[in-house]
Amino acid sequence: MHLLLCTLLLAALPPETxxxxxxxxxxxxARGFIWIGLYDSEAHYMVKEKAIVKGYDVTHTGTMRLEVDxxxxxxxAIAIFHDINGNGELDTNYLGIPNEPxxxxxxPPSRWRMPRYDEVAILFRPPxxxxxxxxxxxxx
Numbered sequence: 001m002h003l004l005l006c007t008l009l010l011a012a013l014p015p016e017t018x019x020x021x022x023x024x025x026x027x028x029x030a031r032g033f034i035w036i037g038l039y040d041s042e043a044h045y046m047v048k049e050k051a052i053v054k055g056y057d058v059t060h061t062g063t064m065r066l067e068v069d070x071x072x073x074x075x076x077a078i079a080i081f082h083d084i085n086g087n088g089e090l091d092t093n094y095l096g097i098p099n100e101p102x103x104x105x106x107x108p109p110s111r112w113r114m115p116r117y118d119e120v121a122i123l124f125r126p127p128x129x130x131x132x133x134x135x136x137x138x139x140x
Contacts, residue, residue, distance in 0.1 A: 018126025020068040024080060026101065026135040030060050032084040038068065039077045042117040046079065058082065077121040078105035082135055101135035111138060 044050035081102040108115035
């Protein structure tokens with residue numbers, strides 16, 4: 001009986017949350033926004049309406065330290081881009097190749113296709129975790 005009661009109480013607790021600190025390196029221009037999309041599953045990956053989306057003003061070049069608070073524990077794929085012209089979109093060329101700097105929570109194995117969720121996902125463990133990414137421009 002006590003085991004059942006403990007199990008029910010634990011199931012009723014809210015999920016453990018924490019802060020993810022993302023250090024974004026390689027900022028070349030002090031304008032626009034850094035946009036971060038956090039995806040909690042393969043089914044939600046790269047679906048903007050299913051993501052946690054955060055935007056940050058870019059005020060200097062080099063490195064920015066960004067915080068995502070109240071992030072639930074679990075597996076997350078994170079996509080980041082520097083929206084230099086401030087239009088709220090990752091600009092691409094006619095082939096769909098990004099014209100603006102971007103990064104993922106893990107370096108994708110290929111630049112010739114969109115990385116899969118499992119290739120870039122990380123395990124977030126509260127209360128605090130740090131992640132360092134470097135913005136890149138697509139080139140041959």
